Amino acid sequence: MEISIHSPTQFIIKNQKGIIPEWEKPIKSIIIILQKSQFPLIEKTPLIEEEKNRLRDNFIQLGNKIISILNPQGIITEIIDPATGYPQISSPGEITHDDIKTIQILLNFPVTPYGKCKLINHPRWGNAVYPGIIMSTASPTQLNLLLNLVFKEFLGKKLEK
Secondary structure, three states: OEEEEEOOOHHHHHHHHHHOOOOOOOOOEEEEEEEEOOOOOOOOOHHHHHHHHHHHHHHHHHHHHHHHHHHHHOOOEEEEOOOOOOEOOOOOOOOOOOHHHHHHHHHOOOEEEEOOEEEEOEOOOEOOEEEEEEEEOOOHHHHHHHHHHHHHHHOOOOOEO
16 A cells, blocks of 8 residues: 655646535645555456455545544545545535546556546556545645554554655
């Protein structure tokens, strides 16, 4: 798993009300969570769909842990559902979030067109990667400090910068 924290893209800044309309505070950080898949996610087979569901569930569980720690501190945080592009907790807006485009911009990873979708080409994992995005009102510096404590406690490792 790779986790990194970034400032939001210009698209997110300009379209925040369309993505998460009920947020009054601006989105200041994007947490990118990349999970290594057991297989390249190129084909649509029952086995690969099962793997995507497993990785989505892992992402949602991790996102909920992060939210349970940050939201009580007044740091509004939201999981973007990788399957739909809509917020998991907040009311959805009229714009779906494109996780792949955000990751392409922030991490400069190439993408592979696949039907109506696009797949990330991870430098080490190729197309065997499942992406997830979490948005927050905390600054990247503030999030990095808080999440390093969380991950040190839960996972025993530091976040990548």
